[in-house]
Every structure is written in structure tokens, then in C-alpha cells.
Amino acid sequence: MSNRLPDTVRRMRGMARYALLRLSGDDRTHYTRDYRRLVQSLIAQYPLDEAMSRAVGGLYAEMGQLQTQVLIDAGLADGDRLLDLGCGSGRLANTLKDRVAVEYLGLDIIPELLAYARTRAPPSYRFVLNTKLTLPVTDERFDMACAFSVFTHLQHEETFLYLSELARVIRPGGRLVFSFLEFRAPEHWLVFRNAVHAVSESRRVHLDMFIERSVIDLWCSQLGFEREQFVGPGDAGVGGSLGQSVAILRRT
Numbered sequence: 001m002s003n004r005l006p007d008t009v010r011r012m013r014g015m016a017r018y019a020l021l022r023l024s025g026d027d028r029t030h031y032t033r034d035y036r037r038l039v040q041s042l043i044a045q046y047p048l049d050e051a052m053s054r055a056v057g058g059l060y061a062e063m064g065q066l067q068t069q070v071l072i073d074a075g076l077a078d079g080d081r082l083l084d085l086g087c088g089s090g091r092l093a094n095t096l097k098d099r100v101a102v103e104y105l106g107l108d109i110i111p112e113l114l115a116y117a118r119t120r121a122p123p124s125y126r127f128v129l130n131t132k133l134t135l136p137v138t139d140e141r142f143d144m145a146c147a148f149s150v151f152t153h154l155q156h157e158e159t160f161l162y163l164s165e166l167a168r169v170i171r172p173g174g175r176l177v178f179s180f181l182e183f184r185a186p187e188h189w190l191v192f193r194n195a196v197h198a199v200s201e202s203r204r205v206h207l208d209m210f211i212e213r214s215v216i217d218l219w220c221s222q223l224g225f226e227r228e229q230f231v232g233p234g235d236a237g238v239g240g241s242l243g244q245s246v247a248i249l250r251r252t
């Protein structure tokens, strides 16, 4: 319906909602500011489904299927409790619901993405706004947690804080699965070159942070995780086709 409105009206409506969000929300962090700006500008430019897909990197159905398979391969099973950190517009939840019967909690920093995700998932799935680097859940609550394309947008210190929280909320023996960018992968090098170009023109949309495998191993030893597997682009298994590398960690 809103797609039929003239461009100027749509843009003004987007700006008004953005102003309201700024007044009501926590805009102190770079990630909240960056993602709000991105999501608002996509909503102003595209029909809702397309905006919500673009906001999380596109290929909504295909990526959801790949992410679901990565989690199943990492051991996700019926009855498990899953935390989806940075769940976005529900790309994973939308596919997961048809494959595994889990108790699901999705956390994200952007209300519009969470609102859309709710429309793509069963009522039993919970979606909660959380803009802090702490997790609003009790200790050892989850069998598995995942963060797809989230630590790629955070500084290392912020990721470390989240990882220490994830170590708290995943039960011993549970798994953490997350995707990351690394310099050793030629496919990721292009992301870096594009980011360099964007910075040189002062038009970077958000941080594209790389994490080296040695750093992840060091963090594991500090935080009580054991690294089970890294899957890079082109490696066997579905994780190799995600566009980012995947780390599968076990809570010790």
C-alpha cells in the first residue's frame, strides 16, 4: 500500500519515524546509529519485503536455508533452546521453523527488523529488543547460540564482551556458531577493499570488522570455549557457501 505513495511522502514519513526513534531509543553506540540509518533509508527506498531483505544482506530465503543447515550440522536438534543474536529481520527464523522444533529467542537492536521478523515466524518464537552488550537471559539457558554476520559489524572489544556473555548463557557442552570475515580468504579481501574505498570517500555505512582465527582461538581460551571447527569459503559443508567463514565453538 505504502509503495503507491509518492516518493516525497514516503521519504518524509521515513524521516519522521527516524526522528521519533532517535528520541525514544539508545543512539549512543556506533552500531545502533549505523543500523538505524541503514534500515530507515532502505524502508524509504524499497517495498517492505525488499527493504527487510537488503537490511540483512539480501538472499532472504537462500541464506536462511544455509544458516539453518549450518546449525543442524553443528548439532541443533528438536527440543533445543536457541539464541539468535542479531537476528535481524528473521532470515534464519523464517526457515528454521520448518526444519527443527526449537525454543527460539532472537535479539536485535532495531525495532523495525524485529517487528518484521515476528511476521515471518511462529508465535512461539520470541523477539526482543536489546541494545546493550549484555544478554537479558539467565545463566546456562541455551543449548546453542548463533550470530550470523553480527561480529563483522562490531569492534573486537564489543565482540569480546558479547562472547563472555554467550559463555555465561550457553550450557556446558552447548555450541556457539558465528560467522566472521578473515584476511586469509580472497573472497573477504574484496569486502575489505570496498570498505577502504568507502572510507576514502567518507561514505562508510557500517563497520566491516575482520577477525583472525588465531584471535578467536585466544578468546576461546580466555572465555571457556573450545574451538571445534572453522569453515572457510570453499571448504566442504554448507558453511563454506555463506559468504563469511564460520566458527563452531563448544562451551567447556
Ligand SMILES: C[S@@+](CC[C@H](N)C(=O)[O-])C[C@H]1O[C@@H](n2cnc3c(N)ncnc32)[C@H](O)[C@@H]1O
Pocket: 031, 032, 035, 055, 056, 057, 085, 086, 087, 088, 089, 090, 091, 092, 107, 108, 109, 110, 113, 130, 131, 147, 148, 149, 150, 153, 154
Ligand atoms: C547483516 S545483519 C544479519 C542479520 C541476521 N543475523 C541474518 O543473518 O539475517 C546484522 C544484524 O546485526 C544487528 N546488530 C548490529 N549490531 C548489533 C549488536 N550490537 N547487537 C545485536 N545485534 C546487532 C543488526 O541490527 C542486523 O540485524
